[in-house]
Amino acid sequence: MKKSVHIAYITTMALIVLVVTLYLIYTGYTYYGTSLEERFYHPRHNWFKPSGIYGQGLGIIGTFMILFGVVIYIARKRYNFLAKQIRLKYLLEFHIFLCTLGPILVLFHTAFKFGGIVSVAFWSMVAVVLSGVIGRFIYNQIPRTIEGRELSMNELQHMKTDLAVVLHQRFNLESNTITIVTDLMSKENTIDNRKKLGYLKKVLGRKDLPKKDRNAILQMVKKEIVLSNKIGRLQMMQKLFKYWHVAHMPFALIMLIIVVIHVAVTLAFGYKWIF
Structure with a gap:
């Protein structure tokens, strides 16, 4: 439907x-x-x-x-x-x-x-x-x-990718750029998601990358953020559902x-x- x-x-x-x-x-x-x-x-x-x-x-x-x-x-x-x-x-x-x-x-x-x-x-x-x-x-x-x-939690975890490996193999990003991306992803509760993506967009804009690749990286990061939010939400909502x-x-x-x-x-x- x-x-x-x-x-x-x-x-x-x-x-x-x-x-x-x-x-x-x-x-x-x-x-x-x-x-x-x-x-x-x-x-x-x-x-x-x-x-x-x-x-x-x-x-x-x-x-x-x-x-x-x-x-x-x-x-x-x-x-x-x-x-x-x-x-x-x-x-x-x-x-x-x-x-x-x-x-x-x-x-x-x-x-x-x-x-x-x-x-x-x-x-x-x-x-x-x-x-x-x-x-x-x-x-x-x-x-x-x-x-x-x-x-299930396992299904959500399996949907996540090893972002650092994919960024290196598919886009050949420098290690310092990959570090910036992974650091942003690890700060789930301290930085607003829109600010994360805005900052990442500026970082990628300074790199010698085609626009198509920059957009693909941003979409990939968005997907990982959504999955991370789903995992956190699942844990909390499962507890609430029991109560x-x-x-x-x-x-x-x-x-x-x-x-x-x-x-x-x-x-x-x-x-x-x-x-």
Whole structure:
């Protein structure tokens, strides 16, 4: 999938979430804006209340979206389900879409009335969604292959070249120039990358080198800088990802357990939807 198509894919899902949210607000704003004590007298109370056809339907559909989004993502990530048909990074976007729209539907299912064990499930859901946003940011920072698989440290290290050897063999640079380049590359945290390249460009400009070779050297150094940044980012993000799981998974389990209890109690009291 090309980058432009990928952007269109994400944009479409974001628009769906926005449109559905606006529709839910527009449809029920008079009911949701009514105080809890007076809602019983609202002409469409039996429709919008959590046990109503509309309200309960939102809860059922929203819960199904969340469960489906979680299950299909775990099945693909851990068990390679549909690995040949769907790239992991695109399925992640779909997982985020379902686990964003689903909680919104559940929110309107509650009719903004929270209490008892349901409030625990709701705030757990909020914590899961917020931690998911943070997790998405961390995920974006981890270097990956085009298929969406996380690159290992060894793979990144193998992508790096012995810059000094290549500069000497391919461009026949003098040892003092090669030393300047390698020294610049070693100062990863003390000099801004743009300043490194600017300084190197001046150094190469004073050498008797064709413009084509100077540009090739600069591109090579840029590539090495990018790889060095990826290696540093991978180390940091892998640590953050471990801490992120500590926050994300427990809230997700709490939410799941309470949702199961909520559904069981609802069925026990004889509440049914359209079935």
